Amino acid sequence: MKLRKLSLRTRIFIAMILLVVLASVLVAYVAIYQYKGEKEEYHKERLEQKEEDIKTHISRVLNGKQNTWEVITENIPIIFKEELSNIADIHKLQINLYDLEGSLLITSKANLKHDEKDQCIEAEILNAISNTATHRFVDRHVSNGVTFQSSYSYITDAKFKRIAIINLPYLEQDDFLTDELNKFLMRLGYAYLFILIMAISIAFLLSKYITKSIKTISDKINTTRLEKRNERIEIEDTSQEISTLVSSYNSMIDELEESAVKLATSEREQAWREMAKQVAHEIKNPLTPMRLTVQNFQRKFDPQDENIHLKVDEYTKTLIQQIDTMSSIASAFSNFAKMPAQQNETLNVVSIVKLALDIFNEDYIFFTSDKVEIIAKFDRTQLIRVVTNLVKNAIQAISEDRKPRIIVNVSAKESNVIITVSDNGVGVSEENKEKVFEPKFTTKTSGMGLGLAMVKNIVETYNGTITFETEKDRGTTFKVTFPRV
Numbered sequence: 001m002k003l004r005k006l007s008l009r010t011r012i013f014i015a016m017i018l019l020v021v022l023a024s025v026l027v028a029y030v031a032i033y034q035y036k037g038e039k040e041e042y043h044k045e046r047l048e049q050k051e052e053d054i055k056t057h058i059s060r061v062l063n064g065k066q067n068t069w070e071v072i073t074e075n076i077p078i079i080f081k082e083e084l085s086n087i088a089d090i091h092k093l094q095i096n097l098y099d100l101e102g103s104l105l106i107t108s109k110a111n112l113k114h115d116e117k118d119q120c121i122e123a124e125i126l127n128a129i130s131n132t133a134t135h136r137f138v139d140r141h142v143s144n145g146v147t148f149q150s151s152y153s154y155i156t157d158a159k160f161k162r163i164a165i166i167n168l169p170y171l172e173q174d175d176f177l178t179d180e181l182n183k184f185l186m187r188l189g190y191a192y193l194f195i196l197i198m199a200i201s202i203a204f205l206l207s208k209y210i211t212k213s214i215k216t217i218s219d220k221i222n223t224t225r226l227e228k229r230n231e232r233i234e235i236e237d238t239s240q241e242i243s244t245l246v247s248s249y250n251s252m253i254d255e256l257e258e259s260a261v262k263l264a265t266s267e268r269e270q271a272w273r274e275m276a277k278q279v280a281h282e283i284k285n286p287l288t289p290m291r292l293t294v295q296n297f298q299r300k301f302d303p304q305d306e307n308i309h310l311k312v313d314e315y316t317k318t319l320i321q322q323i324d325t326m327s328s329i330a331s332a333f334s335n336f337a338k339m340p341a342q343q344n345e346t347l348n349v350v351s352i353v354k355l356a357l358d359i360f361n362e363d364y365i366f367f368t369s370d371k372v373e374i375i376a377k378f379d380r381t382q383l384i385r386v387v388t389n390l391v392k393n394a395i396q397a398i399s400e401d402r403k404p405r406i407i408v409n410v411s412a413k414e415s416n417v418i419i420t421v422s423d424n425g426v427g428v429s430e431e432n433k434e435k436v437f438e439p440k441f442t443t444k445t446s447g448m449g450l451g452l453a454m455v456k457n458i459v460e461t462y463n464g465t466i467t468f469e470t471e472k473d474r475g476t477t478f479k480v481t482f483p484r485v
Helices: 008-063 073-079 083-091 123-131 175-222 240-300 308-334 349-357 380-397 430-435 451-461
Strands: 096-098 104-107 136-143 146-156 162-171 345-348 365-369 375-378 406-413 416-423 465-471 475-483
Touching: 008 083, 008 146, 008 162, 008 175, 073 104, 073 162, 123 136, 123 146, 240 308, 240 380, 308 380, 345 349, 345 380, 349 365, 349 375, 349 380, 349 406, 349 416, 375 380, 375 475, 380 406, 380 416, 380 451, 380 475, 451 465, 451 475
Parallel strands: 365 406
Antiparallel strands: 096 104, 096 162, 136 146, 146 162, 345 375, 406 416, 416 475, 465 475
16 A cells, blocks of 8 residues: 555554664664674774784894894794794784795694695785785685685894795684674664554554544545535534634635636636747747848849859758748647657757858857767757757847857767857846746847747756856856757
8 A cells, every 4th residue: 555545643653663663773783883893993903913913022033132043034934943833822823924925934833734825925915015005915805604814914124124924814703792792682672672562552542643633624635626616624523723724724615716717717818828929939030030041142142153053052941941940830839739849859969050050141150069970869940949049149149339259169078968159248147147047038128038948948858958157248158968868
């Protein structure tokens, strides 16, 4: 049964029980985690202390008056022939001494079998000892549920010259610590079992008391709907708090009935107004460049031009492109749908952006791109709409007292496509920065103020983002980022 279908009484009951259970599990987890950390730290420090004590003992033997042999690697087996076993017995740890190339010199282990693994130190360990700052390496591994450590470090003479490598195998014995942990967890379990029993009893009584008075109100509220007629609540012999709640609910139902019809009518009218504004704005965008394209063609038309067919083809493509955009808008409006349905087309963003810029005849619009081809999935028509809206907004942001300059750039970074439109206009004032993408906001004397809001909506539909940076009287840069796929 899903949680949302359970009664409030059951939810309160389950919540209190879960709280106790989760608390007990959390405390047990923290205790075990703390135990493991302390255990590892204990064995690490114990091995380091053992190693330090044994190396001190060995140094005393090497530099003692009783040693008549020269302290060199070759004499190690002779010097410690009798002493190594005594040192191992004193410190309760096996000791192996190797030469600097990793060959075994002497060991305190009795009846050592001549095994290749015991006779030589692996090259990786030798490199680790030599290349680390501490010149020490600890090999830690688990075998049959038992953890073993084996430390390797250098032994030096009185002049700190390396003469051998000492190896100390160490077995982690955790019986005492494990027993203490088990006892603690057992005592903790008994305590939480008692708390759990108490919590069950308290949760049962508390949930029953809380939910008894509000069950009827809860059922009514759950069935309250804006689109249908709702019944009033009639409850007798209730507390003052419940009576106030019932009166508030009944008043709300009365007001709801009165405002339902007004709200439905208002929403329909508002939806139509917004739809009409959006359609008018979107149709107006391609009409302006179409008019400019026709005027430009009329002004520059020369039947004798050898490239006349190519130019006619370019003008025709531009007009058809804008007509297609208007057609898709009209179709969407007639079908009571959103703006032209999204088509995840695989397209070259660089070529589409260049195509979108072809409708503008201004010679101060410059296009740059990091690559010749940047492939992404995006709706062709909506990508053109994003670019044309941003460029048109940039054109309108430039004042007449300066030489205009607009730069459109397309680039790719990791798995994203980035389109930037920079202008040298007046910039966005501080008080208008938060309103730039709001529908119907505009600082111009004409226009609906829907262009940037629509761009933001399109970009976010494709899981993208649009941001801008502006500097007063220096210009603004809009940055559109969206994933390639």
